[in-house]
Amino acid sequence: MTIQEIADFIGIDCQEKKDIIGLNTLTDSNENELTFLENKKYLSDLKNTKAAAVLVTAENASEVPLGTIALICEEPYLMLAKISKLFTPNVIEMDGEKPLIGGGTKVMPNVYIGKDSIIGSDCTIMAGAFIGDNVKIGNNTIIYPNVTVYRDCTIGSDCIIHAGTVIGSDGFGFANTKDGKYIKIYQNGNVTIGNDVEIGANSTIDRAVFKSTIIEDGVRIDNLVHVGHNCKIGRGSILVAQVGISGSSILNAYVVMGGQSATAGHLEIAAFSTIAARGGVTKSINEPKKSWAGFPLIEHRQWLRLQGKIANLLK
Amino acid sequence: MTIQEIADFIGIDCQEKKDIIGLNTLTDSNENELTFLENKKYLSDLKNTKAAAVLVTAENASEVPLGTIALICEEPYLMLAKISKLFTPNVIEMDGEKPLIGGGTKVMPNVYIGKDSIIGSDCTIMAGAFIGDNVKIGNNTIIYPNVTVYRDCTIGSDCIIHAGTVIGSDGFGFANTKDGKYIKIYQNGNVTIGNDVEIGANSTIDRAVFKSTIIEDGVRIDNLVHVGHNCKIGRGSILVAQVGISGSSILNAYVVMGGQSATAGHLEIAAFSTIAARGGVTKSINEPKKSWAGFPLIEHRQWLRLQGKIANLLK
Amino acid sequence: MTIQEIADFIGIDCQEKKDIIGLNTLTDSNENELTFLENKKYLSDLKNTKAAAVLVTAENASEVPLGTIALICEEPYLMLAKISKLFTPNVIEMDGEKPLIGGGTKVMPNVYIGKDSIIGSDCTIMAGAFIGDNVKIGNNTIIYPNVTVYRDCTIGSDCIIHAGTVIGSDGFGFANTKDGKYIKIYQNGNVTIGNDVEIGANSTIDRAVFKSTIIEDGVRIDNLVHVGHNCKIGRGSILVAQVGISGSSILNAYVVMGGQSATAGHLEIAAFSTIAARGGVTKSINEPKKSWAGFPLIEHRQWLRLQGKIANLLK
Numbered sequence: 001m002t003i004q005e006i007a008d009f010i011g012i013d014c015q016e017k018k019d020i021i022g023l024n025t026l027t028d029s030n031e032n033e034l035t036f037l038e039n040k041k042y043l044s045d046l047k048n049t050k051a052a053a054v055l056v057t058a059e060n061a062s063e064v065p066l067g068t069i070a071l072i073c074e075e076p077y078l079m080l081a082k083i084s085k086l087f088t089p090n091v092i093e094m095d096g097e098k099p100l101i102g103g104g105t106k107v108m109p110n111v112y113i114g115k116d117s118i119i120g121s122d123c124t125i126m127a128g129a130f131i132g133d134n135v136k137i138g139n140n141t142i143i144y145p146n147v148t149v150y151r152d153c154t155i156g157s158d159c160i161i162h163a164g165t166v167i168g169s170d171g172f173g174f175a176n177t178k179d180g181k182y183i184k185i186y187q188n189g190n191v192t193i194g195n196d197v198e199i200g201a202n203s204t205i206d207r208a209v210f211k212s213t214i215i216e217d218g219v220r221i222d223n224l225v226h227v228g229h230n231c232k233i234g235r236g237s238i239l240v241a242q243v244g245i246s247g248s249s250i251l252n253a254y255v256v257m258g259g260q261s262a263t264a265g266h267l268e269i270a271a272f273s274t275i276a277a278r279g280g281v282t283k284s285i286n287e288p289k290k291s292w293a294g295f296p297l298i299e300h301r302q303w304l305r306l307q308g309k310i311a312n313l314l315k
Numbered sequence: 316m317t318i319q320e321i322a323d324f325i326g327i328d329c330q331e332k333k334d335i336i337g338l339n340t341l342t343d344s345n346e347n348e349l350t351f352l353e354n355k356k357y358l359s360d361l362k363n364t365k366a367a368a369v370l371v372t373a374e375n376a377s378e379v380p381l382g383t384i385a386l387i388c389e390e391p392y393l394m395l396a397k398i399s400k401l402f403t404p405n406v407i408e409m410d411g412e413k414p415l416i417g418g419g420t421k422v423m424p425n426v427y428i429g430k431d432s433i434i435g436s437d438c439t440i441m442a443g444a445f446i447g448d449n450v451k452i453g454n455n456t457i458i459y460p461n462v463t464v465y466r467d468c469t470i471g472s473d474c475i476i477h478a479g480t481v482i483g484s485d486g487f488g489f490a491n492t493k494d495g496k497y498i499k500i501y502q503n504g505n506v507t508i509g510n511d512v513e514i515g516a517n518s519t520i521d522r523a524v525f526k527s528t529i530i531e532d533g534v535r536i537d538n539l540v541h542v543g544h545n546c547k548i549g550r551g552s553i554l555v556a557q558v559g560i561s562g563s564s565i566l567n568a569y570v571v572m573g574g575q576s577a578t579a580g581h582l583e584i585a586a587f588s589t590i591a592a593r594g595g596v597t598k599s600i601n602e603p604k605k606s607w608a609g610f611p612l613i614e615h616r617q618w619l620r621l622q623g624k625i626a627n628l629l630k
Numbered sequence: 631m632t633i634q635e636i637a638d639f640i641g642i643d644c645q646e647k648k649d650i651i652g653l654n655t656l657t658d659s660n661e662n663e664l665t666f667l668e669n670k671k672y673l674s675d676l677k678n679t680k681a682a683a684v685l686v687t688a689e690n691a692s693e694v695p696l697g698t699i700a701l702i703c704e705e706p707y708l709m710l711a712k713i714s715k716l717f718t719p720n721v722i723e724m725d726g727e728k729p730l731i732g733g734g735t736k737v738m739p740n741v742y743i744g745k746d747s748i749i750g751s752d753c754t755i756m757a758g759a760f761i762g763d764n765v766k767i768g769n770n771t772i773i774y775p776n777v778t779v780y781r782d783c784t785i786g787s788d789c790i791i792h793a794g795t796v797i798g799s800d801g802f803g804f805a806n807t808k809d810g811k812y813i814k815i816y817q818n819g820n821v822t823i824g825n826d827v828e829i830g831a832n833s834t835i836d837r838a839v840f841k842s843t844i845i846e847d848g849v850r851i852d853n854l855v856h857v858g859h860n861c862k863i864g865r866g867s868i869l870v871a872q873v874g875i876s877g878s879s880i881l882n883a884y885v886v887m888g889g890q891s892a893t894a895g896h897l898e899i900a901a902f903s904t905i906a907a908r909g910g911v912t913k914s915i916n917e918p919k920k921s922w923a924g925f926p927l928i929e930h931r932q933w934l935r936l937q938g939k940i941a942n943l944l945k
Contacts, residue, residue, distance in 0.1 A: 091439050091457060092421060106722060110425050110740050110758075112442035112460070124721050127742035127760050128425075128776065130442050130460035130478070142721055144799070145742070145760035145778040146443065148460040148478035148516075160814075163760070163778035163796040164832065166478040169459070169516035172537045172555065180551050180569065182535055184475075184513065198814065201778075201799035201834040202479065202854075204516040204538040220812055222802045223834040223856050224517075224874075226538050226556045236810050240802065241834075241856045242874045242892075244539075244557045244574050254810065259874050260892055262557075262575055264592065277894065278910060278925060280593060295593060296622050302629060307926050309628040313939040314932060406754050406772055407736060425740050427757035427775070443740075445757050445775035445793070461758065463775040463793035463831075481793040484774070484831035487852045487870065495866050495884065497850055499790075499828065517794065519831040519853040539832075541853050541871045559854075559872045559889050577872075577890055579907065595908060610908055611937050617944060624943040
């Protein structure tokens with residue numbers, strides 16, 4: 001789709017015929033992608049973007065670098081939301097190749113496997129599982145009953161996905177209109193799961209808005225855990241039952257999140273951090289190998305002291 | 316079923332032949348419905364009820380209005396529970412019309428659609444979805460894989476229901492017997508979802524005991540959210556992941572509930588209220604447009620101050 | 631499998647030909663089972679074990695009782711994890727008898743019922759349900775759509791399991807290697823659910839590592855509840871929505887857990903205890919019939935007082 005066509009769609013005049021193949025962030029966009037700037041906090045990213053075009057307010061247009069076309073509009077984020085629909089693939093592909101199933105893989109009854117999907121050898125796909133279009137699964141992986149894997153996601157080898165878990169549902173993203181309507185930001189990314197990952201029952205891993213939500217090798221996720229869009233769960237990390245990881249947060253390697261703990265979005269947790277049960281992480285944790293607890297979060301041994309002090313209030 | 320038959324069923328003598336078509340609250344009952352009074356708090360509602368008959372203790376029988384028959388018993392709530400079974404429809408309808416599916420609607424394999432159900436045009440019903448009997452779905456709605464919609468529920472147009480979500484499961488209701496048994500209160504209401512609603516993966520919206528659990532137009536619900544029976548989620552409200560809304564609570568328009576926040580039951584939240592992540596609402600919020608946090612809940616800026624004061628305890 | 635074969639598998643020399651039929655704890659093992667000691671806290675259990683053999687460090691080997699063979703190794707728990715795979719049954723049984731379905735039981739389309747399973751009379755198994763191999767279900771039980779019951783689990787009579795719930799998924803158990811890999815402890819136990827139990831939508835009940843996770847008669851579980859492996863939920867207990875019960879915890883009869891409350895693992899809660907919403911139980915509760923709240927947990931009336939004291943900090 002050309003920049004001109006996109007501009008037309010949102011009522012902007014632009015004659016540029018260059019082809020756009022997708023949407024992305026300021027920092028990750030390449031010369032065939034469209035991006036946006038809504039929040040001035042990212043002005044420095046704008047100056048360095050490689051994007052073909054950027055949705056931007058008049059106020060910030062002067063910062064758009066040479067080689068990037070400025071699509072000037074009042075509400076860049078809302079325009080991005082509207083445009084995102086143009087780039088979303090079909091909910092179900094009607095065309096495409098029949099799935100490829102490797103040797104030794106058992107597919108039980110009542111399983112749906114979509115077009116262009118490739119499943120490795122020695123896997124077990126149990127009854128009621130849904131494997132969407134263009135999904136890739138490695139070897140020796142077990143998909144338990146009633147699991148749903150949305151289109152375009154990938155799962156590595158030696159993984160176990162327990163019953164009812166959903167991989168690749170849409171991230172929670174929308175823009176507001178002035179009259180109180182929400183315009184969906186189509187989540188055109190995917191989920192990428194490494195090797196030797198086990199995910200418990202009825203957990204949900206949302207697909208990325210752009211690029212991938214990433215679950216690295218060796219991660220262990222318990223039941224009823226939520227991982228938001230564009231998160232990265234680092235190698236060997238452990239998420240205990242009912243944990244919630246908000247969108248765009250990054251857990252480095254071997255982070256342990258206790259039961260019902262959670263993070264806010266857009267933060268980073270240093271490797272080998274331990275968050276106690278119910279801990280609520282609202283800021284990035286930069287120092288590795290420490291134990292944290294509470295909400296607001298403090299060091300675990302401080303939290304224990306604090307509870308003593310609080311108990312003293314009753315004296 | 317006549318009042319006499321109902322009375323017989325619970326061992327009360329009453330000759331009244333009037334027909335009862337359902338159960339309802341004191342305030343909502345019409346002249347063909349049966350109601351009950353257990354808690355004296357609702358005595359004034361009893362005085363104004365339009366119900367055909369009311370289960371009531373001897374103590375309160377004198378307050379039953381003219382035109383309403385008093386069915387006097389020791390444990391009205393328990394009797395209601397027993398009677399509720401008489402009014403519950405079949406788990407599966409064997410009779411009834413084949414479902415009507417509108418033009419342009421795609422129904423994938425391994426989908427079940429029940430008797431008398433009507434699905435509009437241009438919908439997508441994905442593999443493994445269960446659409447119960449007498450369900451109504453509007454146009455252009457997507458039901459993702461392994462979603463379950465229980466009988467009698469309605470979903471509007473332009474909705475998206477993500478994988479694994481359950482609409483219309485029974486509300487959590489039962490009465491105690493003196494010997495420690497729980498008698499199920501059959502949940503004979505439904506769930507009614509408006510237009511332009513998106514619900515994430517593996518969330519659960521319980522059906523009402525009487526009438527409807529209501530999700531109004533434009534609501535956005537994230538993953539693993541629980542909405543109890545008889546709640547109303549007002550227009551444009553946002554429920555972030557892992558939120559829990561207890562039964563009979565009302566969120567007015569544009570309420571935002573942060574991740575893992577929750578409400579107690581039987582309360583009301585004013586329009587445009589924002590509850591921070593983990594906030595716990597235990598009383599009604601009457602003033603609109605304010606931000607709240609904590610458990611117990613206080614104004615958000617007070618909560619921030621309070622956390623500073625608590626941190627000072629460590630000094 | 632003989633002790634010698636097991637020893638060979640983990641690189642230990644042992645000539646003993648005695649047959650081992652399963653793994654178990656120090657206290658529960660019988661003379662045909664293998665057990666382990668990792669934590670010195672359980673040394674007294676070692677002295678009294680009836681197990682055929684025990685994985686144990688050299689340091690503790692002298693405490694192994696007569697009649698039990700010591701398999702001496704550096705990392706007993708890790709060795710147990712490796713051995714657990716040898717005792718795990720097939721994910722899907724290819725052999726075995728066709729399931730037996732009692733009179734009056736309705737099985738809807740798109741249901742899978744495994745080998746050797748027995749379903750009683752007058753049950754309803756709704757579309758999309760998965761009933762694994764060797765599952766036993768009593769009479770008059772309703773399994774709603776898209777429920778998954780893993781192999782070897784049992785469900786009693788007069789139960790209701792709501793849509794999307796998962797019974798018998800693997801407990802969250804693994805041992806660490808020194809180089810940061812997790813070795814799965816295969817969960818070779820099951821889930822045993824009594825009579826007259828209702829479980830809400832999208833809840834998860836994990837199977838035991840050894841023996842059974844137990845849900846006793848009359849229990850009521852709401853939506854999105856997690857029960858970890860080897861828990862026992864006592865008769866008549868109530869778990870409100872989004873509760874989390876960590877592994878190996880025991881709730882005695884008629885315990886009530888409010889919404890979003892949780893327990894740590896390996897603890898016991900006395901009968902008739904009430905835990906308020908959001909309460910976090912981190913130690914055993916020995917005295918019955920009390921009400922508790924908060925995290926850390928204190929008596930409910932103390933918690934109310936404490937909140938008053940905390941609010942005073944703002945003055």
